[in-house]
Each structure stands twice: as C-alpha cells, then as structure tokens.
Amino acid sequence: MANDQQLKGLLTQDNCALSVDIKTEPISHYYDVQTRPFARGKFAQVRRCVHKETSRSYAAKTIKKRRRATDASHEIMHEIRVLLTTSQSPRIVTLHEVYETPTEFILMLEMAEGGELQRILDEDDSVTEHHCRRIVRQVVEAVQYLHRFNIAHLDIKPQNILLTNPFPAGDIKLCDFGISRILTKGAELREIVGTPDYVAPEILQYEPISLATDMWSIGILTYVLLSGHSPFAGDTKQETYCNITNGPLEFPSYLFNQVSEEAKDFIQQLLVRDPNGRVNCHDCLKHEWLTNNTETNGSINLSFLDVYRSYRCIKSDKFDLIIDENCITN
Known part of the structure; x- marks a missing residue:
C-alpha cells in the first residue's frame, strides 16, 4: 500500500471526486487487439484495437502494475484520474474505458491516426x-x-x-x-x-x-x-x-x-x-x-x-x- 509520501502530488479518491469504472473481463471479449504494439515504453505498451460491435479503433495502453519490484497502481490510478478530469478538453487524449488484470491496467484511449x-x-x-x-x-x-x-x-x-x-x-x-x-x-x-x-x-x-x-x-x-x-x-x-x-x-x-x-x-x-x-x-x-x-x-x-x-x-x-x-x- 502506498504511503503518504508516495501519494504526494497524485490524484486519489480523497482529492478527486470522479469515480473510476474499472472492468475486469478480458478485453478480447469486446475488442480485436493487434499482437504487435505500435508504441512502447519501459513499463507500458500501446496496441491498436478494434471494438467488435462498433468497428471503432482505439489505442490500448497496457501498463504494468509493478515497477522495480514496487506496486505502482496508485500512479496508474492517478493517470486515469487526470484523464477523467480533463475529458472535456478537445486538446487532450480521451479515455474510453479502463480494464484491470492481476498484473496490468489497460487504458482504452482514442486513436490518433496522425x-x-x-x-x-x-x-x-x-x-x-x-x-x-x-x-x-x-x-x-x-x-x-x-x-x-x-x-x-x-x-x-x-x-x-x-x-x-x-x-x-x-x-x-x-x-x-x-x-x-x-x-x-x-x-x-x-x-x-x-x-x-x-x-x-x-x-x-x-x-x-x-x-x-x-x-x-x-x-x-x-x-x-x-x-x-x-x-x-x-x-x-x-x-x-x-x-x-x-x-x-x-x-x-x-x-x-x-x-x-x-x-x-x-x-x-x-x-x-x-x-x-x-x-x-x-x-x-x-x-x-x-x-x-x-x-x-x-x-x-x-x-x-x-x-x-x-x-x-x-x-x-x-x-x-x-x-x-x-x-x-x-
């Protein structure tokens, strides 16, 4: 569990009233996900996925919960809350859905085709x-x-x-x-x-x-x-x-x-x-x-x-x- 120092500067349920709806079903139930990521970082990968019902494309950002043997879930939740807080801005990428597995969070983001x-x-x-x-x-x-x-x-x-x-x-x-x-x-x-x-x-x-x-x-x-x-x-x-x-x-x-x-x-x-x-x-x-x-x-x-x-x-x-x-x- 994160301590007060780790939470400093982060949005949490204590300072952000927005609720976070997190789904636990496999994303493969709803999306066709490309195997190869088109972007990757040290702790995250981004893959194109297509919603099975709407055929709309999204960017699935998969983020590992553990970093350097430390649970970073509080940092990922902060990123999610920032995206929810700024959802009305046309200049900031839109968060569509959030999924969680035992080891990862998956953020379904709008696909920027450019x-x-x-x-x-x-x-x-x-x-x-x-x-x-x-x-x-x-x-x-x-x-x-x-x-x-x-x-x-x-x-x-x-x-x-x-x-x-x-x-x-x-x-x-x-x-x-x-x-x-x-x-x-x-x-x-x-x-x-x-x-x-x-x-x-x-x-x-x-x-x-x-x-x-x-x-x-x-x-x-x-x-x-x-x-x-x-x-x-x-x-x-x-x-x-x-x-x-x-x-x-x-x-x-x-x-x-x-x-x-x-x-x-x-x-x-x-x-x-x-x-x-x-x-x-x-x-x-x-x-x-x-x-x-x-x-x-x-x-x-x-x-x-x-x-x-x-x-x-x-x-x-x-x-x-x-x-x-x-x-x-x-």
Whole structure:
C-alpha cells in the first residue's frame, strides 16, 4: 500500500471526486487487439484495437502494475484520474474505458491516426513556421486546460503530442500523464522527473515544481520545432544538464535565418531560468507570434536533426541525477 509520501502530488479518491469504472473481463471479449504494439515504453505498451460491435479503433495502453519490484497502481490510478478530469478538453487524449488484470491496467484511449508529432521530426520534409505556430498554439491550449486544475504535465515533448490526422491537417492531442502532478497550495513538491532535453532548471536543482515548469518545456518544444535542434543539448546528459542550468540561449543563423523575430521572442519569454519570470499559458496565447496567422515562407532546417535524434530515445521517468557543482546556480 502506498504511503503518504508516495501519494504526494497524485490524484486519489480523497482529492478527486470522479469515480473510476474499472472492468475486469478480458478485453478480447469486446475488442480485436493487434499482437504487435505500435508504441512502447519501459513499463507500458500501446496496441491498436478494434471494438467488435462498433468497428471503432482505439489505442490500448497496457501498463504494468509493478515497477522495480514496487506496486505502482496508485500512479496508474492517478493517470486515469487526470484523464477523467480533463475529458472535456478537445486538446487532450480521451479515455474510453479502463480494464484491470492481476498484473496490468489497460487504458482504452482514442486513436490518433496522425501518430506522434515526433514522426514529423523524423521525416525529411520541411515544416513551415506557420504550421509550427498552429501546433504550439494548440499545445498551449491543452496545457492551459490542464493548469486550470493545478496539474503540471512535466513531460511535454514531441513523443507525447499526438495528431488526430496526418500532418499538417491534424489537430494535436496531449497524452501520457504518467508523471504529471497536482500542485496543492502550501505544499511544495520536489521530484526529479522528465526527459533530459526538456527538463526545467528547477527540476535539476531540486527546487519546487510549479505550473511554470511546463512553460519551460513548451519553450524547448518550440525551439526544436522551429530549428530541428535542441537548444541546450550536449554530448552527454551531464553536459546537457549543465547547459540547461548555466548555458546561454542562442539562435544561430544557420538554424534560425528564416525564423521570425516574433517566434524567437516567444521562446525567450519561456526559457527564463527563474520560474517566476516565465509567461503563463494565458500570456502565451496573447503573444504576437501566436496571434499572427500570417503564413511565412520560412521552414525548419531539418539537416541538423542528428543531435536531437540522439536524445529522443531517452525514456521519461524519475531519473538518477548527479550534477557537477559547476552546473548549479546560486
């Protein structure tokens, strides 16, 4: 059974009034499930399945209950409750049903036919700033809805952004709330979570997490989409951490020569090391770059993706952190 410390930052039956209907019948009674997963993580796999009566496709996310010999059911239930809490948002993936077996939970999620945003970065096609603006605007809308409930996602990155239809027609759906946390007034929450390239300085410095932690990640995401390059990536994770806490934010001409000044200003408003100095979602949506619908001719330079790709397979989770003292700012 989880203790109070383990439940800190999680939605439980004590702080979430929404009821969770969990089915225990085999999903094969109702769905045809593909054997091969189309996505997988350290503790989860996602398979396409088709409802036998409606012929509608869903994404079945199977999550192991035990992680590192520890029962993680409370963390999975938290993810389920976050999805139920945000079910009215068109920018967040919808939870259809939940099944439970002795060893796993199975979340039946809406199928986003356009796949992960990461695929766009993996292709050799260029992407216009106009399309990037639309994606980022929708991501901010998703995060804004999440923040209404004082929930921080803590793992915003291209792999956790789905497209409802093939790019560029599809809208986005934010997904994967496994390491999200609810922030309670008067209670500080410190955890080492996230994906190295996207993690905020306060995470690395073991300072309190806030909703502003997500805003840093949106800034990184925007930089990556506009340039095909991660702003603080180093040759090692240690170097990346040092760059995040101390390195300068630069916009080299070979990456940003066709990117607007408004887009660069938008990023600068987000990649502020003091969380109190970052703009919030409301301010982002009023920023000149997101309110400007003029289509630009500039496109992402995808010839510099190799550095970024070397980091994209790093799993999101609580990660071991050893930071050189020179990386820590006072």
